[in-house]
Amino acid sequence: MDELHRRLKEAARAHRPDRERMLARVERGMAAPETRPAGAPAHRPASWPRVTTAAAAAAGVLAAGAFVLVTALDGGTDPAGTVAATSGPASRAPDSPPTGARDGYLRSDGVVDPNSNAYWAQSNITLGTDRPLTSLTLELRVAQTGGVRNTGSWRSLPEEDFTVSIRPEAGALVYRWTLKDGVTVPAGEHVFAAQYNHAEGARDAGDDRYTAIAAGSGGAAEVRGDFTGTR
Missing domain, CATH: 2.60.40.1510 (ntegrin, alpha v. Chain A, domain 3)
Structure with missing residues (x-):
């Protein structure tokens, strides 16, 4: 189990998203002809800024996924020592001590x-x-x-x-x-x-x-x- 844990951490840290390949895939997808019903209005191709934005967003998601995996394997903290964000309800603060x-x-x-x-x-x-x-x-x-x-x-x-x-x-x-x-x-x-x-x-x-x-x-x-x- 410790060996698997170590390998997962190394793989997650070594992951580097290939931004150029992603951009090329997005460009090919945007350039491919669309199949649409007869009479349906043609869609305008996405502009280059939109293509770039989409690719950057996808790269960000992959990088975030790698970060979450590493922080989870490290016990919930990033290298700076801050607590990794988690989903779900916020934890309750400790109740005030009772009087009397x-x-x-x-x-x-x-x-x-x-x-x-x-x-x-x-x-x-x-x-x-x-x-x-x-x-x-x-x-x-x-x-x-x-x-x-x-x-x-x-x-x-x-x-x-x-x-x-x-x-x-x-x-x-x-x-x-x-x-x-x-x-x-x-x-x-x-x-x-x-x-x-x-x-x-x-x-x-x-x-x-x-x-x-x-x-x-x-x-x-x-x-x-x-x-x-x-x-």
């Missing part, structure tokens, strides 16, 4: 809701779990940047499944959701949201933090994260 955090079966992401404004904001935490959870405590600390006051909270899971507390602590407004005993959080993605007023203007959420501690059939898991953006 992950610990085993538990993952999270925090974001300031885009509907927040100069007086009010909502912080969204998305928790994803690959397994049912039998225990979950999620705490969000909204930094007291001025005028931060609670206006409510919600979750995509049933309200009656959680105990919720909201109170100021050490320079932050703290929201805490605790899963009640005997209740299970199903596998999937679940959203927890905190709503609050704040001083007029853009609010920097750079010091906001959240922590989620969970347990299930996969053991204990904990994720921590922050929020990006100013609202």
